[in-house]
Amino acid sequence: MNNILLVEDDKSLNRGISFKLSKEGYHVAVAESINDARNILNEEKIDLILLDVTLPDGSGFDFCQEIRKNSDIFIIFLTACDTEIDMVTGLDLGGDDYITKPFSLMVLLSKINVLQRRHQPQECESLVSKDFIFYPENMKFLKNNKEIFLSKTELKLISYFLKHPQKIITKEQLLEGLWDIDGNFIDENTVAVNIRRLREKIEDKPSNPTYIKTIRGVGYVWTERCMWK
Numbered sequence: 001m002n003n004i005l006l007v008e009d010d011k012s013l014n015r016g017i018s019f020k021l022s023k024e025g026y027h028v029a030v031a032e033s034i035n036d037a038r039n040i041l042n043e044e045k046i047d048l049i050l051l052d053v054t055l056p057d058g059s060g061f062d063f064c065q066e067i068r069k070n071s072d073i074f075i076i077f078l079t080a081c082d083t084e085i086d087m088v089t090g091l092d093l094g095g096d097d098y099i100t101k102p103f104s105l106m107v108l109l110s111k112i113n114v115l116q117r118r119h120q121p122q123e124c125e126s127l128v129s130k131d132f133i134f135y136p137e138n139m140k141f142l143k144n145n146k147e148i149f150l151s152k153t154e155l156k157l158i159s160y161f162l163k164h165p166q167k168i169i170t171k172e173q174l175l176e177g178l179w180d181i182d183g184n185f186i187d188e189n190t191v192a193v194n195i196r197r198l199r200e201k202i203e204d205k206p207s208n209p210t211y212i213k214t215i216r217g218v219g220y221v222w223t224e225r226c227m228w229k
Helices: 011-023 034-043 060-068 084-092 105-119 152-163 171-182 188-202
Strands: 003-007 027-031 048-051 074-079 097-100 127-129 132-135 140-143 212-215 219-222
Touching: 003 011, 003 034, 011 027, 011 105, 027 034, 034 060, 048 060, 048 105, 060 074, 060 084, 074 084, 074 105, 084 097, 097 105, 127 152, 132 152, 152 188, 152 219, 171 188, 171 219, 188 212
Parallel strands: 003 027, 003 048, 048 074, 074 097
Antiparallel strands: 127 132, 132 140, 212 219
16 A cells, blocks of 8 residues: 555645655655546555545545545545544545644554555455455455356456456556566457456456446456455
């Protein structure tokens, strides 16, 4: 969990938080508005959001609620709104923690580290996405609790999709992430063929796929949410 999105319109606070977290090995993307945050979430893999409540183009509470419709990403509120009702509202809307300003950067770092430990998958854990369960340790894949036997390439594909749910994955990313590390040359046509074979095994209607959607001219997306259990 190394990629953090800081949504805060105070430039001075942005610099302080970004500097501290960067020193600790985190990559920090900064957004000064909700619109900027949306753009970053669409373009980058983010593991945790540090979210102010009062922003130039809207409420952090509303943005949290919007995110929770599609994502279980960790959210920590960082805000001057320090009443009990504000804190309860933030947590009820799906925030994982609530820190009021002013705050200690060491306390913030400690809370981030706690979430990171919660996020870290254990060997026995599985990836669950709607009707599917995938066990990365032994590369076992089930649909509706029945095992589906996949080829090595298909297993690598499904693993990649489930680890990047609801994110557009380009054909280039698939080539680099799945095959280049093995030193094998596979072209985009081979990617398409393997996607088709995978759909035939996991989709109810392969010709009209529900789970692996094609983003024309770009790549593919696993449409369902996915979480470790």
